[in-house]
Every structure is written in structure tokens, then in C-alpha cells.
Amino acid sequence: MSRFTGLIPLALVRPFNALGGLLLLVAAMLPWATFLLNDGPFPEKSTLQYFDAPFELTGFRWHLLVFGVVALVTTFVPLRGKDRVLRALGWGGLVIGLVCGYFIAENGGGFGAITAADGASAFGSVVAVLGGLLLILGSMAKPLDEIPEWPTSLFGLTGMAARLEAYAYLIVAFAGVLWLVTQTLTAGGIGGAAFPYAGPIFLAFLGFAGGLLGALHGIGLTRWVSHLSEKHRAFSIIVLLACAFLLPFPFTGAGSQYWMQVAAVIGVYAATAIGLNIVVGLAGLLDLGYVAFMGIGAFVAANLSGAVASQVGLDLPFPVAALIAAVIAGIFGAIVGSPTLRVRGDYLAIVTLAFGEIFTRAAQNNIGELTGGASAIPGVPQVTMFGTAFNEKITLFGAELPSGVLYYFMIVLVVGAIMAVFANLKNSRMGRAWIAIREDEDAARAMGIRTGKAKILAFLVGAMLAGLAGAIFVHKLGTASYDSFKFLESVTLLAAVILGGMGTIPGAVLGASLLFVLPEKLREFDDFRLFFFGLALVFIMRFRPQGLVPDRHRRAELAGETAEGKPIETEEEQAVLEHEERGHAGPSAPKEDRA
Template identity: 60%
Template sequence: MSTVTEAPPASTPKAVPPRHTGRLAGLLGALAPRARLLGIVGGIVAILGSQLPWATFVLNQGAYPELATLPFGFTGFRLHLVILGLAAIVVAAIRVPAADRIVRNLGIGIVAVAVINGLYITVEGGGLGAITAADGAVAFGSVVALIGGVLAILGGAAGGAERRPELDWKLPLWVEWLLLVVIYVLMLLVVAAGLTSGGQGGVVNPYSGAVFLSFLGAAGGAFAGLNASGLLGYVATLSERHRVFSVIVLLIVALGLPLTSAGTEYWMTVASNIGVYAATAIGLNIVVGLAGLLDLGYVAFLGIGAFVAANLSGATASAVGIHLPFVLVMVISAVVAGIFGAIVGSPTLRVRGDYLAIVTLAFGEIFVRSAQNNIGGLTGGANAIPNIPAVGVGDFRFNDSITIGSVQLPSGVLYYVMIVLLVAGVMLVFGNLKYSRLGRAWIAIREDEDAASAMGIRTGPIKILAFLLGATLAGLAGAFFAHKTGVVAYDSFRFLESVTLLSAVILGGMGTIPGAVLGASILFVLPEKLREFSDYRLLIFGLALVLIMRFRPQGIIADKHRRAELAEEPEDAAKEAPGALPTRVEP
């Protein structure tokens, strides 16, 4: 008979030293007493680097003056470094909760800005000539800023691994509402600043891509720091606590985009297209995110809705030759796409996994080839269906500019308002479905179809319903797409578009409403802003996706079920607690 001697309970420490091995562990251990000082010094050095020369030549006299020699100011990437550096100094000095994690993330943002702009200046300058002139002058601002970021990262890593605090402040109702309004307005301004970074939309600026990448690096570091502080989690809790109010404010804030710096005709067109892909991605989220059915031909339903709308809208090249009201066209397009969705969903009764993906891929290819061959004269073939009439009321068209008082809004703003309302309605449908009996049945099928069937769930009809509803939402978005662009061609609905939509769902977060919208926005904006790097645009785009999936596999906005599935196994508290005695077994 053996007895087990239990170890005495050990208190869980507030901060857990980082687990490193070898020389790195020794270095961080030696730097631990000076962690705060390293964070402060790193912020100071980053600010100093922002005001030093970054190039010994002038890249451009007007479009990108921050890359010239003198004078320096607080614009562009220099402003990004100053903000991140000041934040690192303040956080390290006053020792807020989880200060080490915050400083480390801010340091990563500083390093990203320094590397992106330093490499760009060097490449644009033809090599080392960007930093070393013939007269011996040296521009080392990027190097100094990089050192500052590295010092901040070392200070944060050496300080420990304090857990992210769970903030749940209880404030008066009006204060929480006011706080939500301020946060959402700030988010709108940040989005507008990111869209117009490097120049206004439609204005040719050869350096807009580099400026946008720098903005992304700075914004990524700042948001990572806010997440480590627990503030982003508190905002999510606050939004959930006042869900109806948050939805109303978000809708109003989204409608306010034309009043910001992004209120140009170019960005209204881009935003409208983002709305189309966002609504389509939400529909795909039902099929993939909730029901777990891999669909590689989903863009075909968007195309079906678009071609049906084109033929019923009175276009000159339409084979039908009738002109129905816009609302009726939207309904018919959604119904027809939904019927095709149910037809495609029927094979799901007998196939799963990779075989289902092949079936949906085949349907998408059949649709594209049929559209290319102008089957029945309904798709226009290579000539497409052009001259689709714009939506209008009387003599007024939605693609006209409007003036409200002394404010003149760009053309296409009403299309943007329409797609925002459409996306809001689709989000409402998705939200209600997710938490309904049908939504829970989809989730059960996604987790284990055999177990769901054993529990009495009729998996066959429920999977067909997923395809039907997802295709209906895609057809609705396709009808809007046809009227907004004024032309529908089969080139807009190729396999690559299905992959992009699927990537948007996975990147944003499967099973979440904001995730699909955010994923679609990112995947549509990135190629637009990276046109400067025409030869390397797809390389940068793919690398960004790989990095996000490596460090955030559950998506940017993770569903709680996915977060629980992909969470790391918690370590034994006895191993983490210093001085804890191991369990001993005596014979």
C-alpha cells in the first residue's frame, strides 16, 4: 500500500517570469531589474530617432516630405514613432497593470515602423546611397528608432509575463454611453486616417503604399498594447452590456464616413464594394463558420444575383428586356440565388469534407464557364451586360453628388448609405440565426455531425438550409453590385474571388459578425493600398495572411467557441509557483 503526500497549496503569483532557455534566459534575467528603465529609454530613443535624418536626399518635393532631410516635423511615420514612444515612456514610468506586455507590444510597433520605412528609403534611394551621401553625411534615424524599439521589447520581455487584467468598471449609464460614442468616433477617425494615408483617394502618389504599411505597423502595435492592457476587452464587455445602443451608434458612425477625410468619390466607391463583399462574407459565414461546410464556389451565388438583376433592370444588352423596380429586383435576385443554393446543397447529404469542397468548386467553375459562353443569352458572354441603369428616384440618381446645407457630399454617397443599411440588415439576420435553435444545430453539425445526428438533429435538411440562406444573402449583395457598378461580367466571379471571400471569413473570425466584415474590409483595402508594389503586392498580401494565421489562428475577432478550441492548455500552477513542492509518492 502506498501513500501520497500532497504538496502544500501554493499561491498563484501575479506575474510569471517568461520561460526561455539558454543565453536568452540569462540575458533577460540580467535585464529584469532594469526592465522599467529599458522601456523608458526605448521610448526616448524612438522619439529621438524620429527627429533625425532618415535619408540624405529628397525623395519627393511634395508627396512625401517626411523622407527629406530638413526640416522635420510630427507628420507621417515620424508622428507614429512619437506616439508609440510617448506611450512606452508613460506606461513604463507609472507601472500600469500588465505594463511589461504593453511596452513589449509598443516596441514591436516601433520596430515595424522603423523597418518598413528604413527598408523603403534604402530601396528607393538605390541602396546605401539613401543613408550615406558622397560628402560623408550619414542618415541614421531609422537605425536609432530601431534600437529604441528593440530596447522597449527587451524591457517588456525582461519584466515578466503579467496576465492581462480583466477590467469590469461599473460606471453610470450616461457615462458608459458617452464612452462608447467617443470610442466609436475615434475608431472612425482612425479608419479614415488609414484609408487616406499617403494621399487622398484618386490622387496618384507613388509612396502611398509605404505610408499605409507604416500606418498598419504603428496601428498594430498600438492595438496590441491596448489589448494587453485589457481596455479592448473592456470595450467589448461594454458593447455587449449595451448591445442595442452600440449597434445604433455603430450604424450612425458608419454613415458618418463621408464627412471625414475619406469622403471622396474614390473611397465611396471602394467602401461600397467593401460592403458588397462584407454582406457576401456574412452569408458565407453561415455555411463555413456556423455549419462547417467548406464551400469553394460561393462567389457563384453573388454572380447569379448580379446577372438576374442585370437582366431585370432594363439594361440595353439584357435578353429579357424588362425593367422592374429596384426593390423587386433585389428580392427576385435573392430568391433565385437561394434556389440554386438549395440545389448545390443537396449533394451535402452524401458527401463531406474534401469531397464537398470539390462539389462546390465544380459548381463555381460550371457557372463561370456558362457565363463565359453566354448560355441562353443571359450573361452576355465576353461582352458582359453593360449600361445597367443606376438606382434613382424620379430624375435623381444615386450616383449623383448631393449638397446638404453648406456640405457637398461626393457622388456615390447614397450607394454607400444603401450598402451600410443592407449590411446592417444582414448582420441582424445573422445574429438572430446564430443564437436560434437553427444556429445551434449548425454549430452542433460543425463540431460533430455524427453526434448531432445521434442527438436527433436532422442534419440533411439543416445543411441545405445553410446553403440556401447563405446563397440568398449573396444574391441580395449581387443585385446591389450590379446596379452600383453598372456592368456585370463573368470575370468578376472567378475562383479567386471565392478564395478571397473564404479568406475573409477565416481571417476575420469564423462564426462572428464583426469578423466577416473586418476580414472583407482588410482583404479589399490591402490590394488597393498596395498598388505601388505592383510586382510584390501578392507576395506582401500572402505574407500578411500567413503571419496573422500563425499568431492569431482563431481570427482577428474570435468567436468564443473557436477561442476555447484553440486556447493553449493551461500549465500546472504548481510548476509556475515559486517554492511549490512536488508531489511525492512513497512506497
């Protein structure tokens, strides 16, 4: 229940929603800029001068049209959870209107650009903002509906038939995910001189994607799909892998060298983030120097790869080099992890922070002649397997795939394998022990968990995954430089884990994708991009502190929700949770029992 509940009378809900939907619809068909901006016409023919086809909608204008139509239909049909749908559509429309409007106004030198100037008028963005606001207001009359639950089989099937039905839904759902991923990756184009409006168009697309997902969540669809995919986990993983493999093919629109490059880098960071998630998310050990393990893996692999600048003089095949890199990173992980036996919490964070810094400085100063110092180790050869260098174009099933696609495939496989490892670890005896240590280390010891061993093992496994990711990273990049493994990277990885949701796989992957795509996508805003980035983090932490894909253990703690998703109602329940937080330190205040 939000504090705005009851802001508008119930009688106004339907008029507000209808008008809001209508305004979004109208906004889509209006021109958006009164005159030609200096950088060229604003996309989707939305500049008045080029406004020759109001009904031939593309891009953000098409998205608004869809939102408007859906909002109008939803207003007048009975649908469970419809107020959530309308609210999400409203936010989506508002974001699209604000982002494009702000950008046009800012570039055009004033509000004339988005209202009326020189006898010309173009009210598109203003109308879209109004429509969005009306829809949001419309959801504030009464508390939001419960998100509806859907039956596992919509046709009441059982056994094999139900299974096939679920498979069909999952294929459709993942195809949708593939489409959304492709669209998000390519939204706004590459940026730079050829695409001057990449930044706002991408942000506007995020508004669309957010509104869409919010609406689907509102009617219970996303929850239902995640329930189905949990039930048919093996099948989901296969479909998900298949979708990932389809991404580079020409029909998706992401099949260019540039997007493969971006996707492969995201993959590397996603793999690293999953590794960090074991250390931080599962075992609860705050590691601020994690990227150093990725760096160790990278330098080991570079030195063993036969690069001219390498001092080792070995030229090992990539799988062997990557394995050695992972093992050495793991050994360092265990070494850094061993102080965890003595220090806890903040002190551990400082130890790891110091380790990360020692690593960067040592690499910068070329200690042991293994890192190349400031001149790095250039010329790390491309991975070559079966006679094909991984940066070549390949032809698969008659389709020509862009160069770099093999790295992408490799990283997809690696991320898939790491996901499988993580999922098994989490549900294993070891995983339970890690979670228990995170929750209450003393109680964990009383259960007979060897906490020292478990903590070192968490560090070791996490560091190995980072080392492996580093080995791939360095081959793809062709250079191993200390510059890639600085403190900021550790922080970004940690932010990815926390943002995505501690202790969950999709969370880590999503977090890594967002944090490493956003800066790439927001190049347009130059100096402002870190500002936007920070702002986005602050907002997410304020409104969704449990992360985008929360772990079920964390949900209760951070969202103020109980296991059944009900808000914590009594102070006693809160006290119970807090009591467990406090640990053993003070004498426990006796609490009255309810029984």
C-alpha cells in the same frame, strides 16, 4: 509564455524600455533620407534637404513621437499590463522604421540613403528600428502580465447612471473607431503618380494602428469596450451605424468619391463574407465556389434592370430586381446544397469548387444568352430611387457629399441588416443546430436535429445574402461580367472569413475590409502586392490561427486556450478536445478518469 522569456535580466527591463522610448522620440525628430529620392521627397519633410522643422511633426513621424512619449511615460509609472503596452509600441515603432527605412534604402539605391552619404546623415529609420527592438526585448525578461479586467462602471455606478456612463464610453470608443477607419482608408493617399509613397506610408500606418491597438489591448481597454458593447448591444449598433453614416462627411477626410467607391466595394464583400460565414463559420460546410451565388445575383439583377444588352427586356425597380436576384441565388444555393446530404468535408468542398467553375465557364460562354459571355452585360443603369440616381452628389445637412455616397449608405444599411440577421440566427435554435452539426454531425442527429434540412437551409440563406450583395455590386459597377466572379474571389472571401474569425460578424467584416483594402492600398508594389498579401496571411495563420476576432467556440480549439483563457495544461484536456475532433470513426481509447 514565449520561448524567449528570460532572454534579458530583469534589471535591464527599465533601462531598455526607457532607452527604447527615447530612441523612438529621437527618431521622430531626425531626418530619414539623406538625399532626394527619384520619385520626389519622402513624405513628412523627412528628407534632409527639406528638414526645416524637426518639431513640427506630421504623419509617421508624429506617430513615432506619440509612441516614444507614451513608452517613456509607461516605463516609469505603475500600470497593469504595461509590458504588453511597451511590447506593442515597440512592434509599432519597429514596423514604421523598417517599412520606411527599407523603402527609402531600396529607392535610394543603398543604405547610404538611410545612414550617411555624401557628407550628409539621416539616421531616422535606423534609430526607430533600434528603439522598437529595445522595447520588444524589454518585454522578454519575464512572462507577460495578465491583461487587467476593468469594472463595468469605473465610478461604481449602478442602474441608469451606469447605463449612461457606458453609453458615453461607447460613443467615445466608436468615435475612435471611426477615426481609425478613416485614417486607415486614407493613409498614404490614393496612390499612383500623385502619391508615389502611398504603399510604404500605408504600411507604416498599419504599424502605428497595430501598435496602438496592441497597447490598448494590453491595458485591457479593448476587452472592456467589447464587453460594454456586448452588454449594450442595441445602443452599440445604433452608434456604429451613426459612425458609418458620418464617414462620408467632409470632416472625416474620407469624404471623397474615391474613398466612397472603395468603402462601397468593401461593404459589398463584407455582406458576402457574412453570408459565407453562415455556411462555413456556423454550419462548418466548406464552400469553395461561393462567389458563384454573388454572380448569379449579379446577372439576374443585370438582366432585370433594363440594360440594353439584357435579353429579358424587363425594367424592374431596383428593390424588386434585388429581391428576385436574392431568391434565385437562394434556389441555386439549395440545389448546390442538396449534395451535402451525401458528401462531407473534403468531398463537399470539391462539389462546390466544381459548381463555382461550372458557373464561371457557363457565364463566359454565354450559356442561355443571359450573361453576355466575354463581352459581359454593359450599361446596367444606376439605381434610382426618389428621383435621384445613386451616383450623383447629394447635399445633406448643408454638407456636400461626394458622388457614390448613396451606394455607400445603401450598403451600410444592407450590411447592418445582414449583421442583425446573422446575430439573431446565431443565437437561435437554428444557429445552435448549425454549430452542433459543425461540431459533431452524428451527435447532432441523435439530438433530433434534422441535419439535412439544416444544411440546405444554411446554403440557402448564405446564397441569398450573396445574391443580394451581387445585385448591389452590379448596379454600382454598371457591368456584369463573369470576370468578377472567378475562383480567386471565392478563395479571397474564404480567406476573409477565416482571417477575421470564423463564426463572428466583426470578424467577417474586418476580414473582408482587410483583404479588399490591402490589394487596393498596395498598388504601389505592383507585382509584389500578392506576395505581401500572401505573406500577411501566412503570418496571421501562424500567430493568430483563431482569426482576428475569434468566436468563443473556436478560441479553445485553435489558440490552445481554455474557456477562461488559460493555456491548456494537461495532455488530458488536449485529449478530450481531440477526442471530440475524431468523431465516431475508430474505437475510442479508454481514458483514465480524474475523479
